[in-house]
Amino acid sequence: MATASKRSVTKTSASAKKFSQRTRATEKHYIPSYPTKLFIYKQAASKYWWVRYFVNGNAVRKTTKTESKREAIAFAKSFYDTVTYNQRHGISATLSATSFAACLKEMLKAEKAKLDRGEISKITFDNSNYRYEKSITPFFGKMEVKDIDYMCIDRYLNQLSTLSLSASTITAYLGLTRKVLAYAARRRLIPSVPEFPSVKLNDKPRGWFTWSEYSKLWRNAGRLVGKKIQVRKYYDDLGEKQTQYVDANSAEFKFGELLRNVDMTEDLRRLIVFMVNSYIRPTDIKFMQHKHVDVVRNRNVFLRLRLPPTKGHSDPITTMPKAVDTYNTLLQYHLAQGLIGAEHSEDYVFLPQYKNNRDYALKQLQRQWEVLMHETGLATSPAGEERTLYSLRHTCIMWRLMLGEGVNTLALARNARTGVDMIDRFYAKPLSGEMNIEMLQSRRRKRTIYDGDVDIFKVDSSVT
Incomplete structure (x- = not known):
């Protein structure tokens, strides 16, 4: 040895x-x-x-x-x-100044300046950083930007495709990659941004609610107020994992392991009506304080919501009249419960008791919503679309398109803090001609038909 x-x-x-x-x-x-x-x-x-x-x-x-x-x-x-x-410039000595990582570092300084100027939100900035660190930099970091071409980007796309990501998420990663190369092109480190492979996007709008479904939501939300619901996980006889939602005070047999208790609140019932009449997103719930809400009563009655900017939009939102009643009812309820004081401008409109943890407040409403979806059987639409709190916003926009007279799509998009294209691709996706049959079959009393600048004839619509 x-x-x-x-x-x-x-x-x-x-x-x-x-x-x-x-x-x-x-x-x-x-x-x-x-x-x-x-x-x-x-x-x-x-x-x-x-x-x-x-x-x-x-x-x-x-x-x-x-x-x-x-x-x-x-x-x-x-x-x-x-x-x-x-x-x-604080760049690793092992990297070239024209490497992808070096360009990214310089570009992020410019992005931080945009954040400081209020041009982008902190969530957007943090999400971008997360994606750069998680996937983009490990793949491209040490490469010279001049060496990154279509085939290189296609290899990265193939890598992303193995991670079970949605098409929209993959597109977001490619967009962030393109952003760095565009920055390199502006600095004249490369002559132009290379061609990128395309990713086909299949829009998946969330489900919305018909009037009868909305009424069912409202009634059951009211019935559940004040109850404590246990969410339990168990395995059925076939070994499949199941979820049980059961009243904590009921004599019903309780299966399996207790995951959480969910307190059903008046806030959820009022939120359902408020969102269907106000165009807001669920994330707005976290930040909406009473100081952001103006009650307007003149020729029209509405709430003016001066919410913090979301997704690049900062215009005030005007609501339907019903939102005013719902807001005032919830305000009086919180005052009676001692959850807010007489001077409540800094208090939050929904679940104000969670003043120091608004992420938790939104999570509580989402958990209550899950219980309500189970109780009503409305968790998915007849077309198989998932229904979340966001579906209440979709319902609001769909009802305006269906029930509003002469609704201007641009005005609707501006008021809902979105774009006309987004209305068409997502919110109005289920809209059919039959839903607006009266508008499609409507006639003016008299009309003139033109051929260029010349009147061909005038027609009385009553005879057509």
């Missing part, structure tokens, strides 16, 4: 010695007028000149890919400029 061990050590030592001989500098030259920490050298293992520079006690080296000493010296000077530039 001792002999074998000795042989092993001897062999390893010989290998290390051989490697040292191949990598040891056989010729070395310093660069005139530059620090002595910068030099070029040759080694037995390579026919090319190499450049080395010491940064903060660490040696950074790179091949010049040339056998010409003159070209190697020119390369070393350029290498020195790149490394010192990276040092000044």
